[in-house]
Amino acid sequence: MIIRLDMQSDLPIYSQLMNQIIEGIASGELQPGEDLPSVRSLASDIGVNLHTINKAYTLLKQEGFIQIHRQKGVVINPDGMPGITPEYEQKQSEQLRPMIAEAICRSMSKERLLHIVSSIYEDISHAEKGNA
Amino acid sequence: MIIRLDMQSDLPIYSQLMNQIIEGIASGELQPGEDLPSVRSLASDIGVNLHTINKAYTLLKQEGFIQIHRQKGVVINPDGMPGITPEYEQKQSEQLRPMIAEAICRSMSKERLLHIVSSIYEDISHAEKGNA
DNA sequence: ACATCTGTTATATTTGTAGTATAACAGACA
DNA sequence: TGTCTGTTATACTACAAATATAACAGATGT
Numbered sequence: 116m117i118i119r120l121d122m123q124s125d126l127p128i129y130s131q132l133m134n135q136i137i138e139g140i141a142s143g144e145l146q147p148g149e150d151l152p153s154v155r156s157l158a159s160d161i162g163v164n165l166h167t168i169n170k171a172y173t174l175l176k177q178e179g180f181i182q183i184h185r186q187k188g189v190v191i192n193p194d195g196m197p198g199i200t201p202e203y204e205q206k207q208s209e210q211l212r213p214m215i216a217e218a219i220c221r222s223m224s225k226e227r228l229l230h231i232v233s234s235i236y237e238d239i240s241h242a243e244k245g246n247a
Numbered sequence: 248m249i250i251r252l253d254m255q256s257d258l259p260i261y262s263q264l265m266n267q268i269i270e271g272i273a274s275g276e277l278q279p280g281e282d283l284p285s286v287r288s289l290a291s292d293i294g295v296n297l298h299t300i301n302k303a304y305t306l307l308k309q310e311g312f313i314q315i316h317r318q319k320g321v322v323i324n325p326d327g328m329p330g331i332t333p334e335y336e337q338k339q340s341e342q343l344r345p346m347i348a349e350a351i352c353r354s355m356s357k358e359r360l361l362h363i364v365s366s367i368y369e370d371i372s373h374a375e376k377g378n379a
Numbered sequence: 380a381c382a383t384c385t386g387t388t389a390t391a392t393t394t395g396t397a398g399t400a401t402a403a404c405a406g407a408c409a
Numbered sequence: 410t411g412t413c414t415g416t417t418a419t420a421c422t423a424c425a426a427a428t429a430t431a432a433c434a435g436a437t438g439t
Contacts, residue, residue, distance in 0.1 A: 127396085127397060127398085128397080128398075129397080129398090134344075134345040134348070137345065137348050137349050137352055138344070138345065138348040140348075140352050141347075141348040141349070141351035141352045142348075153413080153414065153415080154414085154415070154416095155413090155414085155415095163398075163399085164398060164399045164400075165399095166397095166398075166399075166400090167397080167398060167399080169415080169416080170397090170398095172415090180352065183414095183415065184414085184415080185405080185406065185407085185414070185415055185416080186405085186406050186407040186408080186413075186414045186415070187407080187414065187415090188413090188414060188415080189414095189415085196352045196353055196354065197352075197353060198353055198354065199353050199354070199355055203353065207346065207349075207350070207363070208363070208367065210346055211346065211363070211364060211367055212266075212270070212367055212371070213266040213269065213270065214339065214342055214343065215273075215364065215367050215368050215371060216266070216269050216270040216272075216273040216274075216371050217269050217273070217339075218339070218368075219273035219368065219371055219372060220269055220272050220273045220312065220328045220329075221328055221329060221330055221331050221335065222328065222330065222331070223331055225365060225368045225369075228364065228368065229361050229364060229365060231339070231340070231343070232343060232347065232360065232361060232364055233357060233361060235340065235343055235344055235347050236347050236350075236351065236357045236360065237357075239344070239347060239348050239351055240351060259425085259426060259427085260426080260427075261426080261427090285384080285385065285386080286385085286386070286387095287384090287385085287386095295427075295428085296427060296428045296429075297428095298426095298427075298428075298429090299426080299427060299428080301386080301387080302426090302427095304386090315386070316385085316386085317385070317386055317387080317434085317435065317436080318384075318385045318386070318434085318435050318436040318437080319385065319386090319436080319437095320384090320385060320386080321385095321386085
């Protein structure tokens with residue numbers, strides 16, 4: 116899997132990493148049970164410190180996306196992804212609300228907004244893996 | 248307008264302020280041309296430093312939501328809100344994408360996601376102002 | 380003229396997070 | 410016995426967030 120980092124972004128590196136791994140899972144590019152690189156190898160691959168990788172992995176583990184086995188390594192959670200918990204629903208609403216408010220301010224119609232969300236949803240779902 | 252701040256949030260105070268003002272505009276509670284409190288009075292009202300307020304106001308001005316007049320004060324932009332610029336569309340997509348990816352990971356159907364977005368859109372649009 | 384309001388600018392300080400740099404520890408495994 | 414894994418600890422730099430003061434400049438009202 117190709118990792119792209121934007122060092123100029125206001126998003127921390129570990130957040131960018133988390134986002135890309137989550138999108139990799141969502142697109143099917145990363146399958147449950149699949150291995151992820153070790154903190155050291157990924158760190159040297161993309162040129163950051165191993166603690167930065169470790170932070171991303173630790174947070175992904177806390178949210179249930181991956182499993183970390185002390186001497187084996189890191190895998191996409193083979194027991195499946197976390198579900199739609201009440202805490203997740205609340206977090207999601209809190210994140211969506213300011214974005215939707217700004218869209219309304221800018222006179223974006225509900226239909227147009229829904230179409231954008233729908234397009235991104237399809238774009239991620241239907242992402243092909245280059246090795247078809 | 249009632250401002251609610253969560254000092255424990257990971258969101259900076261000035262961001263929370265921006266979000267609430269934008270939602271106030273989106274709901275119609277704040278009308279174009281309407282005055283906003285001065286940096287000093289709002290700061291003392293909600294118990295934060297005036298620079299924190301000033302930062303929120305300055306950013307809102309940069310994005311076109313408000314106007315700042317040097318000796319008069321701050322008003323909701325009477326010339327109307329900023330439109331849907333290409334830069335805005337790109338920023339919006341970049342913000343939506345990780346959230347939608349996580350929703351897909353958690354097996355949230357597109358229909359359910361769209362329904363949530365739609366509900367929040369309606370909730371903000373139809374917010375009544377208590378002084379009906 | 381004077382006081383008072385407005386936003387603005389400048390400094391300095393404190394606190395917390397992000398990221399890096401090293402080093403060591405502990406368990407698995409060939 | 411090495412070598413791999415994640416883990417923990419410490420220290421350091423850099424930066425953002427927030428506060429605390431203070432002063433400046435223009436407009437307004439008395």
